[in-house]
Each structure stands twice: as structure tokens, then as C-alpha cells.
Amino acid sequence: MSLYLEVKNLSVLYDRAIVLNGLSLHVNSGELVSLVGPNGAGKSTLLNAMSGLIKWQHDTLKGTVSGKITLNGSVKFDGAELINLPAHEIARKGIILCPERGRPFREMTVQENLEVGALFLDKKVADDNLEKVYALFPVLKKRSSQVAGTLSGGERTMLSIGRSLMSEPKILLIDEPSVGLAPLIKDSLFERIRDVQGMGVTILLTEQDVSFAFDLASRNYVISRGKIIAEGTSQELLANELIRETYLGL
């Protein structure tokens, strides 16, 4: 297997606060990798940096306090460097972010949200993809003409995964999919993420819920204060007393 996605020495500073501190990780083609760590460890920042959002914030907010962002290091996808690409070009290469809590376009209908995902594909392909997404998430079909702002938390997460799938992504970056969901919905989401992987999509997901992440992923990273402090399969990580107690709280 080739090195599909490779993050090397990635650093992000908000003003002088170091949020990512020379972080490195990789994801192979077809893999489902998880990144677990506590609140504030830098998980969202990592995914945002990979999808170009941090660069976008840096460029757009230049000259304001929130624009004082330093971004260093390398993010390579299939051999091509992404770190200096604008977010929309990263997306068009097939790297799609499913943000924390879904962040649907709240005033659009569910179907319109999905259509935004396939804006750059032919109508015919977009229609096919819509069918596929509806088959995967029947609840979205049921709610297709409902305004997305009225969806529940689980539905929003499913909508954001569906929206990403519309664009035929190569790799999904899913940010804390299980956060705030009821156990039953969590289980169903778990299965759907499996299905997405089964469709051949490579996945990197972040989680605070260690068991949710470990049961899904074939390989895991543990992040703490902007650094990867451990890596391995679930068994390997759980076998390590220190990591289990200090970082995973199990």
C-alpha cells in the first residue's frame, strides 16, 4: 500500500498559542484511521488544517487578531503537497471535511445541502449519487424537503457525511461524528461509517469516545496537546497501561 495521505511536522499557532506542535501521521489508501484525544487537544484544528480551512482563515482574516495564524509543515495527498492550496482546490482533489456537528447549510433543504456536494459533477452523476446517499441514509430521504436547520444532531452528522459522499470523495475527514448522540443513533452511525468505508472511501476520523473510535478503526493515533503521543491498533494501545490510564481514561 502506498502512503496515501501524509502529514509531516504540522504546526499551527493561534497568535502565540501552539495548537498543533509538529504533528505527523499518515493514512493508507482504503484505511479507516482514528485520532482520539480529549477536548482541546487539537483534533479539529488538524482536520481544519488538512482541509485548507486554517489557511483560509489566515488569508481572509489577515490584519485582525483572529488572523494571526501560523501554519507550517506538510500535508501530502497521493504525493502532491496541499499545504499551500486554497480550501476549494483541496476539496476538488477529493479530500472532504465533515465538520464537527455536521454544520449543514441551515436555511437550505436537506436535498439542497446534498446537491451542494455535487455542484461540480454532471447532473446525471449527481442524481446517481443522490440515490446512493438516500439508500445509505433513508432518514435523509424522508426529510429531503425539510430545512436542514430543523434536523436533529444525528441527522446533521449523517447529512454532512451524505453531502461529502455526493462529491465522490477519496478521503473523508470526519470530525467527532459521535459527539452528543444518543446510544442508539450512535450505533446506527457506526454502521453507516463502516458502509462508507466499504464503498472504498478512505477515512480519518477524530473522536473523544475511545471505544467508538477503536471499534471502527484498524489503526489509531492518540493526540494530546497538539502532538501524537501514541499510535497503534486498538489492542496495542489498550495493552499499554500508561496510555490507557493517562490518555484514554479507561
Place this chain on the structure above:
Amino acid sequence: MFVSILINGLVSGAVYAILAIGFSLIFGVAKIMNMAHTAFYMLTAFLILGAITFLDVPLPLAAIASIIVAGLLGVVCYKLCFDRIKVHETAVMIISVAIAMLFEETILLTFGAQYQRIPPFVEGYFELGGVSILNQHFFTAGASIATLVGVWLLLSKTKLGMSIRAVDQDREIANVMGINVTKTSMQVMGISVILAGVAGAVTAPTIMVNPLMWTNPLVIVLSAVVLGGLGSIKGSAIAAFILGYAETLVVFLVPDGSFLRGAVSLIAMVLVLLIRPEGLFGVAFEEERL
């Protein structure tokens, strides 16, 4: 009288709606509070006047060309001024006032301060329910409503419209879904100014054009945006119609009402800000959009 109120309200409401939608669009997409929006409306009227008097261009052609020139000028302003400083929202507002003043002074120097007339697109009048209504008024109403329908189709049925709405609602997410936000912002600036130009072109023959004709519509647009809820495109359009009819009612029903006309939208704006600052349909000012 009823018919007059109906038609006059429709004419003003539809024109205000075009102006308000253009203003809301560029604010929603690029966070640009463009105080020069109605200056483009004024500018278009004078471009038409210039084209028909100095260049002898036929009126319809002059109108279309002027709208396009205004749109291009809008994009130039975006590139030269707004794009560089758009993160500083206050600076954007100040620059836009400066642009409006620049337009006003330029027109003043070129055309003078006197009120001037632009011939109607269609001559004659029409008898309806005992009152005669200028065909030009029907034309203005018809063209405005056609434009509103056009905007609605653009926003709801086209890929560009879908991108615009996505950026309007969440710039960051639009970005990571592959939409080029910078490009979309520039396109919206063009569309926004073209809408102001259309409003200027269809209104010009119904009023006396003069270099100060942008200030009153600006107040109305701002009121419509406050009334409809800052950020709500649909809300500002509906509010524009409400203001159009409110003004017309005051003019027709209140003795000496035409003197009060300009005050109507100001009063509406103050009342809304005091009683319901989030507007009729919009999000509260505090609840900033991303």
C-alpha cells in the same frame, strides 16, 4: 385612488426590492456593507442620460449598456478597494461611502446639479378603474418583477445560485465543499451592482434624475434590510414591498403626505430597531453568521 395606490406601491416596492436584494446579497456573501449600492443606481441613470444625449444611442440600448458598464465598474471597485480590506468591516463601509461621494461629485461636475429628464421606455397611458396610469409605470413594475423572478430562478435553479446561497450561509463550509468563495464574492458584486443598475434604468424615466438621487433609496434599502432582518435576502425583499406600499399609502391618504414620504422608511427603521432588532424574518445582529 385604490388603483393608484395599488400600482404606485407595486412600482416602488418592486424597485426597492431589487435594490434591497442586491444590497443583501453582497453583504451576505462577502460581508460588504456597500453604502455605494444606490450610488450605482444613480450612476446608471446618468450613464443612460449621457449615452442618449451625447452619443445618440437609442434608449433601450443605452439602458442595457449602462447597466453592464455599472456592473463592470462594481467589479473594479471590488477588486481595487473592497477585496483588499474586506475583513475590516468598518473600513469597508467608510470606503463605500467615499465611493458614493466620488460618483456623486463626478456626476455633479459632468452633468451639473439640475434635475433632468430621461424619456420613457414606453409612451402613453392606460385607463384603469377611472384613473390614467402611465404605461411607463407598468413597464417599470413589469421589468422589476421580471428581474425579481430572474433573481429567484438564478438563486434556486442554477449552480451559481446554489454556490451563492451556500457561501451566504456558511463561507467556511462552502469553501471546504469546493466552492471558490473569492470568485463567488466577485460574481455577486457584479450581480449586485447590475441589480442596482436595473433599478436605476427602469426608475429613471419616472423621476427627475439628479446627482443626489441615491441618498433617499439608500435610506429605504437600509430600512428594508433592518425590517427584513440583516442577512435575510427574502426578508429584505418582502420588507421593500411593505415600505413601498407604506410610502404610497402615506402619500395618498395623509394630507400633504408627499412631504412625509421620505420619513416613512426612517420611522419604520427606528421602530424596528427599538421593538424587534432582529427584523421580521432575520437573525439577530448578535448572532453573527460564519
